[in-house]
Amino acid sequence: MKTVEKTLLKELTSHENLNKNLSVPQLVEKILSHNEGVLTETGAVRATTGTYTGRSPKDKFIVKDEICEEYVDWGAVNQAIDEASFNKLYEKVIAYLKDKDELYQFKGFAGADPKYRLPIQVINEYAWHNLFARQLFITPTDEELKYHQSEFTVVSAPTFKADPAVDGTNSETFILVSFKQRVILIGGTEYAGEIKKSIFSVMNYLLPQREILSMHCSANVGKEGDVALFFGLSGTGKTTLSADPYRRLIGDDEHGWSPNGVFNIEGGCYAKCINLSEEKEPQIFNAIRFGSVLENVILDEDSRVPDYDDVSLTENTRAAYPLENIDNIVSPSVAGHPNTIIFLTADASGTLPPISKLTKQQAMYHFLSGYTSKLAGTERGVTEPQATFSACFGSPFLPLAPSKYAEMLGEKIDQYSSNVFLVNTGWTGGSYGVGKRMKLSYTRAMVHSALEGELNNAETVKDDIFGLEMPIHVPGVPDEVLVPKNTWEDKNAYETAAQSLAMKFHNNFEKFTQASDEIKQVGPLYKD
CATH class of the missing domain: 2.170.8.10 (Phosphoenolpyruvate Carboxykinase, domain 2)
Known part of the structure; x- marks a missing residue:
């Protein structure tokens, strides 16, 4: 991909007071001198983000043009904005930033594998946002910086607010991605996570075109070089379970799976x-x-x-x-092909098995479903757990149709003989309010057995409703815990709760019209 420095970007990259690839101490000094944040007792910088303390998915758009029109899965997640609206807003933001006393530029990479990495630059209004970018992405060596040519640019102007009536946005906030201009335009929000996730969304568009599966997961590697992936939404235990003192961390959130193996997309943790x-x-x-x-x-x-x-x-x-x-890491953040893949769910109905081994078709079904229970506190207004489904465990960041990622996963499971497990870190002995959360020690024991290969040929029983193969014995876990129905005093209540969850799976899966019958048929059974 050849990069041509656009005229508008040149107006920023030639800014009289553009601070280029400042070191961490230099950025900290800028942050403190400009009162953007304060120094904490730990030595970290603390900043606040005002009104927006999380992502703004309703304010995210992709420019609909001839480059991406036929590839993007347009809809509520991937909202379209026309080229004219993008260009006008782009010009406004550049003009706005040109008048700033100082700007900050970070040049680096997304992707730890040099063969597949994306050279990026991030141009910030705030020094603390630039420090954030430096810590989250991969910092080049001095030699790499000499030859660095950015192939995608993030322009972040948090204090610039859009006018929806004029600019074609939904609010004063906007996150606009143009694959034609190779620019991400962010404004009206100080939440730094938008910078990180916008680049991840770009990688989720670019990598599959190179037959690389991009994944919202954590990854670690054992002493024998065996690689494990952990998929799961917020509250399922992804970070906790992948942080294992006996295994080295590859990364905690975003990865690619190439013909060479797994690589971290990031250089830091959020x-x-x-x-x-x-x-x-x-x-x-x-x-x-x-x-x-x-x-x-x-x-x-x-x-x-x-x-x-x-x-x-x-x-x-x-x-x-x-x-x-972090002490126990893989550096650089690349490893081999996954031996084990763990899908994590925190099922508040208490009916999914604590652990079950999946066939390839079941893996694709549950990957597309991306089920968990949204726990109280993870989102405003949520006071009790609610069933939620996020395709591929990362729906907000997928520009392509979820079936594309699922098909690639299925192919790789076949090609590399990866074992896939569904692990429920949620409730046992009853639904939320009656049962109890699964003991972390039990979950760790189950994950350990899966990673060690102890469950690959273990004796199992099949769940009547969910069709999942449940091992009847796992070292360190009471046998009765492994079959959910056995932990419920009220068997009729179990049946009702399980049927209710099965119906939710079915209703959610109806939107995946591109899924094969082979995949659809492995979903839960339910009574009308």
């Missing part, structure tokens, strides 16, 4: 901080030090000690830090 403690999550807790960015975390006014239990600004408190802040 970890949730709610109720963070050294005892529960020591790796994350100790990674938050100088150069890290804390987002919307409350501090003690005098000591500047973070209070991770205080959610008065938002429950979506975050920490951004480089992978190097």
Whole structure:
């Protein structure tokens, strides 16, 4: 892909006071001198994001043009905006930023495998956003920087607000992706996560065109070089279970699966901080030090000690830090082909098995479904768990049809003989309010057995409703826990809850019209 520096971008890259690839200490100095944030007791910078403390999915658009029109899965997730509207807003943002006293540029990469990485640049209005980009993406060496040619650019202007009536947006906030211009335009929001996820969305468009599966998952590797992937939505335990003292972390959120194996798309972590403690999550807790960015975390006014239990600004408190802040990592963040794939769900109905081994067709079905229960506190207004489905465990970031990613997953499972398991970290002995959350020690024991290959040929029984093969014995786990129905005192209540969940799976799957009959037929059975 050849890069041509567009005239508009040149107006920014030739800005008189453009701070280019500043070091971490230099960026911290800028942040403090401009009062963009404060230094915490840990040495991290704390910044707040004002009105927007999370992503704004309704304000995200893709420019509909001849480059991407036939490929993008247009709809509620991938909203279209026309080229004329994008170009006009683009010009306004550039003119706005040109008048700023200072701007910040980061040049780096998305993708740890040099063969498949995307050279990017991020141009920021705020120094703290530039520090965030530096920690989340892959920083080039001095030699790589000499020859770096950006193939995609993020332009972030948080204090520029759109006029929906004039600019064709839904609000003052906008996240616009143009594959033709190879530009991401962000404005009206200070939430730094938009920078990270917009590049992930771009990679989810570009990588499959090179026959590379892009994945919203964490990954680690064992002492024997065996690779594991962990897919799961918020609250399922993805970060906790992939952070294993006996396995090295490849990455915690975004990966590609190429003919060479798995590679991390990022160079850092963007970890949730709610109720963070050294005892529960020591790796994350100790990674938050100088150069890290804390987002919307409350501090003690005098000591500047973070209070991770205080959610008065938002429950979506975050920490951004480089992978190097974690001891037990793979560097560079590349490894072989996955031996084991874990789908995590936190089922609040208490009816899905704690662990089950999936066929390839079942893996594709549950990958497309992306089921979990949205837990209280993960979203405003959610006070009790609600069944939620997010295709491929990352629907908001998929420009292509989910079936494309599922087909690629199925092909790779076949090609590399990967074993796939569905692990329920949710409720047992009853639904939410009656049963109890699965013990973490039990879940760890089940995941360990799966990773060690102990369940590949284990004796199983088949669940009548969900059609899942459940092992009858897992070391370190009571046998009665492994079959959900056995843990319920009221068997009729179990049947009702299981049938209800099966119907929700069915209703959700109706939208996947491109899925083969072979995949559709492995879904749960239900009574009309």
